Amino acid sequence: MNSAWQTLTLSNLPLYQWRSASYLYQLVGCLAAWRRGSWLMQWGEALGALLVSLVFALAPFVSNDLIGVLLLACGGFWLLLTLSDEGGAGVTPIHLLVLLYWGIAAVATAMSPVKMAALVGLVKLTLYLLFFGLMARVFRSPRLRSATITVYLLVALIVSVYGLRQWIFGAEQLATWVDAESTLAKTTRVYSFLGNPNLLAAYLVPAIALSLAAIFAWRGWICKALAVVMFGVNSLCLILTFSRGGWIGFVVMFFTFLLLLFYWFSVYLPTFWRTWSLPILLGGMAGFVVLAVLFVEPVRDRVLSMFVGREDSSNNFRLNVWAAVREMIADRPILGIGPGNNAFNKIYPLYMRPRYTALSAYSVILEVLVETGFVGLICFLWLLLVTFNQGWQQLRRLREFGSQQAFWLMAAIASLFGMLAHGAFDTVLYRPEVNTLWWFMIALIASYYLKMSDECPRYNVV
Helix, strand or coil: CHHHHHHHCCCCCCHHHHHHHCCHHHHCCCCHHHHHHCCHHHHHHHHHHHHHHHHHHHCCCCCHHHHHHHHHHHHHHHHHHHHCCCCCCCCCHHHHHHHHHHHHHHHHHHCCCCHHHHHHHHHHHHHHHHHHHHHHHHCCCHHHHHHHHHHHHHHHHHHHHHHHHHHHHCCCCCCCCCCCCCCCCCCCCCCHHHCCHHHHHHHHHHHHHHHHHHHHHCCCHHHHHHHHHHHHHHHHHHHCCCCHHHHHHHHHHHHHHHHHHHHHHHHHCCHHHHHHHHHHHHHHHHHHHHHHHHHCHHHHHHHHHHHCHHHCHHHHHHHHHHHHHHHHHHHCCCCCCCCCHHHHHHHHHHCCCCCCCCCCCCCHHHHHHHHHHHHHHHHHHHHHHHHHHHHHHHHHHHHHHCCCCHHHHHHHHHHHHHHHHHHCCCCHHHCHHHHHHHHHHHHHHHHCCCCHHHCCCCCCCC
């Protein structure tokens, strides 16, 4: 049974054999001599981290077209680093599943009834995956990993502060995000620089997880105090989006982080606290949620709206979109219609219910199904399984060394769970501001695949 699990999760995959037998991999290092003589490429990884940081620094404030240009630059730089790599390391089981998913998407594009529209989607997917490749490479350095996380957290703090300002001074609602007949119809839903409260909530889930991790990972009381402020401001801003999916993602992320934190510290706890600390924490969190639902009217109304079915206009809209999407999947179940919202926009009008236009499937699982069929969904779920398994394996290894880098790993795992929970009822995951963060979390986990003995300083948990 254990052998079957290891095979399924690629835990014992002999990657060195694949590298030695792969014709494509023989290209790695072909520019190594040029790199040795290049003055600029001596700081290749640092320049890569700078490019990645630039994406996160600008993503909430600029157009999607500019983000695309930056992703193209990141992809080109990853290719340059890979071709000039002398070590030939860095490929993980996660990389292989990402490559497999890209291959399935490419076949789905070739078989798509709207090939040119699907090709646009494939190009976008390729840019995201190249961005993942660059991040997974540069994050092998703990210093560059921490620096990039810090950039994202500082930008997210600016985004959250502006969101709180909208709550205090009011903000024009740019779209009908709340049922006009609801008691929340006149409630301000903050959206900061992102223009949509659901998108803002999805953007902040990883920020909350990483700021919580920073409380433990950063050294010095000033840095820890800043991390506490970030956690509080980001959490409050997410709550004030009144995004039901965002709230679900926040709860799932926080619950997952607490479980991982309990696992990390359990070996240091006395017997009583080892037994009761987790139930006390989870009970306290559940009690806080219950009290908020009972006594805070906007929260109560928003939570109860999840269970009224079609009586809520947002629920009714999603149910009608999902019904049309299921018909799309039934007509092309194997490889779908091809990747991207352009292909979706071409096909969906043939199935849509009157007056229920949509730009996506409003569910990550349904979106994967409609774009790449059941073949793509199986690969996507396999990728998640391998990613979470690798994260768990590396967390166990890091606990043996007591490395503070483990807290970033916990945040990445918890963020993925939270983003998936949010994505079950929305597809903001496919927006560039959030999709880059999705691959950011996966790249963080992949970066820990390397032998940890060279980067695991002792960490005093007391």
